Amino acid sequence: xxxxxxxxxxxxxxxxxxxxxxxxxxxxxxxxxxxxxxxxxxxxxxxxxxxxxxxxxxxxxxxxxxxxxxxxxxxxxxxxxxxxxxxxxxxxxxxxx
Amino acid sequence: xxxxxxxxxxxxxxxxxxxxxxxxxxxxxxxxxxxxxxxxxxxxxxxxxxxxxxxxxxxxxxxxxxxxxxxxxxxxxxxxxxxxxxxxxxxxxxxxxxxxxxxxxxxxxxxxxxxxxxxxxxxxxxxxxxxxxxxxxxxxxxxxxxxxxx
Numbered sequence: 001x002x003x004x005x006x007x008x009x010x011x012x013x014x015x016x017x018x019x020x021x022x023x024x025x026x027x028x029x030x031x032x033x034x035x036x037x038x039x040x041x042x043x044x045x046x047x048x049x050x051x052x053x054x055x056x057x058x059x060x061x062x063x064x065x066x067x068x069x070x071x072x073x074x075x076x077x078x079x080x081x082x083x084x085x086x087x088x089x090x091x092x093x094x095x096x097x
Numbered sequence: 098x099x100x101x102x103x104x105x106x107x108x109x110x111x112x113x114x115x116x117x118x119x120x121x122x123x124x125x126x127x128x129x130x131x132x133x134x135x136x137x138x139x140x141x142x143x144x145x146x147x148x149x150x151x152x153x154x155x156x157x158x159x160x161x162x163x164x165x166x167x168x169x170x171x172x173x174x175x176x177x178x179x180x181x182x183x184x185x186x187x188x189x190x191x192x193x194x195x196x197x198x199x200x201x202x203x204x205x206x207x208x209x210x211x212x213x214x215x216x217x218x219x220x221x222x223x224x225x226x227x228x229x230x231x232x233x234x235x236x237x238x239x240x241x242x243x244x245x246x247x
Contacts, residue, residue: 010149011113017203042120042138044145045207053203073138080214081207 003036010046017050021057031063038069047074048081055086103169111156111163111180119148119165119178126167127174131240139215140174140235146208147178147231154198155182155229172237176216181228188221 002020006012024030033054040047055065065087070078078084107122109115120141127140144165151163159182166177185191192213197206213219216233223229 007117009113009116009145010153011116013203042141042145044142044149045205045211046149048205048207049203052205073135073142076135076138077142077211080211081205 001034001036003039005039007042008040008047008050009042009044013046013050017053020050020054024057024061030058030061032066033058033063034066034068036068037071037074040071040074043074043077045077045081048077048083051078051083052086055083100170101168102171105167107165107167108162109165111152111159111161111182113149113152115163116145116148116152119163120144122165123167123176127169127237130169130172130237132237133240136235136237140176143212143215143233143235144176144178146211147176147233150208150231151178151180151182151229153204154185155180157183172239174235174237176233176235177230179228179230184225184227185221185223185229186225188223192221 002023004016008016020033024033035051035054037043051065051067058065067078067083067087103126105122105126107119109118123144124137124141127137132140148163148165152158155161161180161182164179166179168175168177190196192209194210195206197204209219209221212231212233216235218234220232221229222232
């Protein structure tokens with residue numbers, strides 16, 4: 001699980017991306033990467049880029065991505081950008097297997 | 098000249114750390130109108146998107162200046178973010194959701210879609226080699242009056 005704190009914008013996106021990827025790769029055999037957004041007080045579309053990038057990474061590694069505890073303003077952005085729809089579709093795809 | 102109740106102009110270097118400064122300034126500017134938490138978040142997000150575009154697409158992470166002008170006419174907020182960067186070749190294409198110029202960093206291509214969804218109006222003017230100006234409007238709703246007793 002990765003718990004993210006503070007404001008997620010373009011300025012910190014690169015650093016966050018590297019930290020998560022390093023942790024996932026060093027842990028090895030991660031099946032589900034859970035991003036806890038409960039303490040993210042602000043996020044713009046740079047954050048969506050980070051989430052979509054981690055989604056692609058987990059698919060490449062044969063695992064999945066999950067998101068939890070998004071605050072209403074972050075939730076609005078996740079819905080608008082189709083991130084929830086993407087994660088739900090993947091979940092349904094797995095359930096039908 | 099159109100009615101104007103308040104106006105500020107901010108000019109800052111196209112550094113990504115100034116994105117948070119710009120959105121905080123916009124939030125402080127509309128605070129006297131007692132906006133809802135959602136309205137504040139919408140304005141902060143839209144401003145962040147416009148400034149981020151100026152930094153990473155307008156100046157392609159090089160150094161330039163970004164001009165942000167905030168105007169209030171009654172409860173109508175107008176945000177104008179201007180750069181003198183490389184400009185956009187095809188504005189219609191750039192505004193399509195998920196379109197990105199595909200630079201190395203992971204970009205969602207959602208910047209203009211977010212601005213359009215979170216504000217009431219969005220207009221983009223651009224000329225190659227001259228720069229880009231983003232103009233957004235949002236009407237801040239009247240706060241609910243507390244109920245009078247007696």
